[in-house]
Each structure stands twice: as structure tokens, then as C-alpha cells.
Amino acid sequence: MRWKGRRESNQVEDLRGNSGSGLGGGVGPLALMGIFSRLGIKGTIVVVILGLIVWKVFGINPLAMLGGQPATQQVSQPYQESAEDAQTRQMVSVILADTEDTWQQIFASAGKQYQKPTLVLFRNGVQSGCGAAQSAMGPFYCPADQKVYIDLSFFQQMRQQMGISGDQQNSTETANTNQAGDFAEAYVIAHEVGHHVQNLLGISSQVQQARQQASETQGNALSVRQELQADCYAGVWAHHNQQRTQFLQAGDVEEAMDAAHKIGDDYLQKQARGYVVPDSFTHGTSQQRARWFNTGLNTGDLNQCDTFNTQQL
Structure with missing residues (x-):
């Protein structure tokens, strides 16, 4: 994938130099008792009900709204990154x-204004607008603060899973080319930005409201359709970005398809358990994820990404 020499985003927030996990506890038990004693029984009931609504609808930890201080003090200092980390950071910023x-052009053509998300780089753990998160969760988008969060070590794990060694990375590098597997990494970023697009279009809130009235199985099915649409939006981005920059090279699309295959629910469950439970799927099968990314890539049309009104996923 060709990416060097292009503009880097100024919407990257680097928290990798923070000491502590950012997973501090907010309001402690004694502080809560003091707050509730002042509110009284009726006031406490109202606060609890409102907190549950905020938690269910927006995914925000209600304790964060009570103004507590993190249990672990965050001390920020410059992060001493390796050459590989620096190159990955630059690539992520360009993507x-x-x-x-790309999305500014697409939104403008529809008479709308695109609001840029922020991409947060962190290590181990982070406190987001949607609550505390750990690296093990993988990259995620938080609609509450309109930020994409990622620990760049995820890409190292993904390269290992895809069978890409350090030698392969270095042997493919030229003046205009990053390492093998880079378009798969770009696909991950584009997928999370796809969730941001869903948020701006009001799709995310509609799905969240529908899930409140659905069973667990029905809620999982809605989540699958939302994730597959984000895959399709990632393909739409790649389609238009290719027209703008001619950034794709031979083998790039195959890399993305391999990544989609290895993060499908059926593949992951089969690897972990030896069998699959379709009702528990939340992101879609390997075949579905590859299919919807390809739909966006081949058409470049958002209207072809309507995963919510199709029988065939």
C-alpha cells in the first residue's frame, strides 16, 4: 500500500506516554454513600434510574458523571517509540x-457536513467516554466522545495471526511502500471510522434503541448487521481513496480479505472452542465480513451498504 508522502491527520491524540492504565475507579463507595445520603431515597432512585438509562442507551458509565477522580493518577511523558512503532503511527495518521x-467529499456530495473523529493511541488501558477499556478488547469506537481508540500492539498481533514476519515486512518496503499487511491495518482503522459515520448518520442510536427492546439473540443479530455495515463503509472508503490517491498495490485487497476472514465470529469461535454458536455472533462470519467489505470496495456506494434491510447477509 502506498501511503508515504501524504498528509497526516492532526486528529491523533497520543496517550501512550501515560503512566497508569487509565482504569481508575472514579467515585469510591464512601463518596457514593455521602452523595446518596444528601439526595434522600427519592432522589437516589431518580439518579439510579437515569444512570441505568444513560448506561443502556449511550454505553457511558454513570459513575463517571458523578465527578469522581481517577484512582490512578495519570502522568504524561513523551513515549519512547521504536522505529517500527513510529512508522505504524505515521501510517495510521495518514490513513x-x-x-x-474521503468522507468529507462523500458527505458534501449529499449536502451534509462531515465531523472528524479523533484517534486515540494508548497502551494497556484507557478511560474513554464510554468507560474504561483494555487493550484486549481490540480497537473500538466510542460514540459518546466520537473517538476511535487503538493500542498499536494490536497490529503486531494481527501480523502474527496473518503469518507476516519481520523479514517479510522489511523485504517489501520501498520508498513508497509500507510493510506487508499494512492495508489490513488500514481496513481496521476504516472499519472503526465506519462506526463514526454510522453515528453521524443516526444509525448507531437507532440500533441502540432497537436493542433495548430486543432479546439477547435479536440484539446480537442487530450488532452483526451494524458491524457488517461498518465493513461495507470501510470498502466505500477504499474505493474512493483509490480514485483519489491510487494507493492500492498488488496483494493489498487479499490482505484485507485475510484479515476479515480471521476476525469473523465463526473463525474466532472455532479457534477458541472448536465449535461455533451462531446465536452468539456479534460481528458476522468470515464470509459475511469479506462480502460486505467487497461490496463497498466494488461499488463505492453507501446505498449498497444497507445491511439492515436485506435478507441475505
């Missing part, structure tokens, strides 16, 4: 800039 330029 984010590419999504900004």
Missing part, C-alpha cells in the same frame, strides 16, 4: 487523514 478527505 486517518485519508478517511477525513
Whole structure:
């Protein structure tokens, strides 16, 4: 994938130098008792009900709204990154800039204004607008603060899973080319930005409301359709970005398809358990994820990404 020499986004927030996990506890038990004693029984009931609504609808930890201080003090200092980390950071920043330029054009053509998300780099753990998160969760988008969160070590794990060694990375590098597997990494960023697009279009809130009235199985099915649409939006980005920058090279699309295959629910469950439970799927099968990314890539049309009104996923 060709990415060097293009604009880097100024919407990257680097928290990798923070000491502590950012997973501090907010309001402690004694503080809560003091707050509730002042509110009284009726006031406490109202606060609890409102907190549950906020938690269910927006995914925000209600305790964060009570103004507590993190249990672990965050001390920020420059992060001493390796050459590989620096190159990955630069690539991620360029891809984010590419999504900004592409989605701004798409939104403008529809008479709308695109609002850029922020991409947060962290290590181990982070406190987001949707609550505390750990690296093990993988990259995620938080609609409450309109930020994409990622620990770049996820990409190292993904390269290992895809069978890409350090030698392969270095042997494919030229003046205009990053390492093997880079378009798969770009696909991950574009997928999370796809969730941001869903948020701006009001799709995320509609799905969340529908899930409140659904069973667990029905809620999982809605989540699958939302994730597959984000895959399709990632393909739409790649389609238009290719027209703008001619950034794709031979083998790039195959890399993305391999990544989609290895993060499908059926593949992951089969690897972990030896069998699959379709009713528990939340992101879609390997085949579905590859199919919807390809739909966006081949058409470049958002209207072809309507995963909610199709019988065939």
C-alpha cells in the first residue's frame, strides 16, 4: 500500500506516554454513600434510574458523571517509540487523514457536513467516554466522545495471526511502500471510522434503541448487521481513496480479505472452542465480513451498504 508522502491527520491524540492504565475507579463507595445520603431515597432512585438509562442507551458509565477522580493518577511523558512503532503511527495518521478527505467529499456530495473523529493511541488501558477499556478488547469506537481508540500492539498481533514476519515486512518496503499487511491495518482503522459515520448518520442510536427492546439473540443479530455495515463503509472508503490517491498495490485487497476472514465470529469461535454458536455472533462470519467489505470496495456506494434491510447477509 502506498501511503508515504501524504498528509497526516492532526486528529491523533497520543496517550501512550501515560503512566497508569487509565482504569481508575472514579467515585469510591464512601463518596457514593455521602452523595446518596444528601439526595434522600427519592432522589437516589431518580439518579439510579437515569444512570441505568444513560448506561443502556449511550454505553457511558454513570459513575463517571458523578465527578469522581481517577484512582490512578495519570502522568504524561513523551513515549519512547521504536522505529517500527513510529512508522505504524505515521501510517495510521495518514490513513486517518485519508478517511477525513474521503468522507468529507462523500458527505458534501449529499449536502451534509462531515465531523472528524479523533484517534486515540494508548497502551494497556484507557478511560474513554464510554468507560474504561483494555487493550484486549481490540480497537473500538466510542460514540459518546466520537473517538476511535487503538493500542498499536494490536497490529503486531494481527501480523502474527496473518503469518507476516519481520523479514517479510522489511523485504517489501520501498520508498513508497509500507510493510506487508499494512492495508489490513488500514481496513481496521476504516472499519472503526465506519462506526463514526454510522453515528453521524443516526444509525448507531437507532440500533441502540432497537436493542433495548430486543432479546439477547435479536440484539446480537442487530450488532452483526451494524458491524457488517461498518465493513461495507470501510470498502466505500477504499474505493474512493483509490480514485483519489491510487494507493492500492498488488496483494493489498487479499490482505484485507485475510484479515476479515480471521476476525469473523465463526473463525474466532472455532479457534477458541472448536465449535461455533451462531446465536452468539456479534460481528458476522468470515464470509459475511469479506462480502460486505467487497461490496463497498466494488461499488463505492453507501446505498449498497444497507445491511439492515436485506435478507441475505
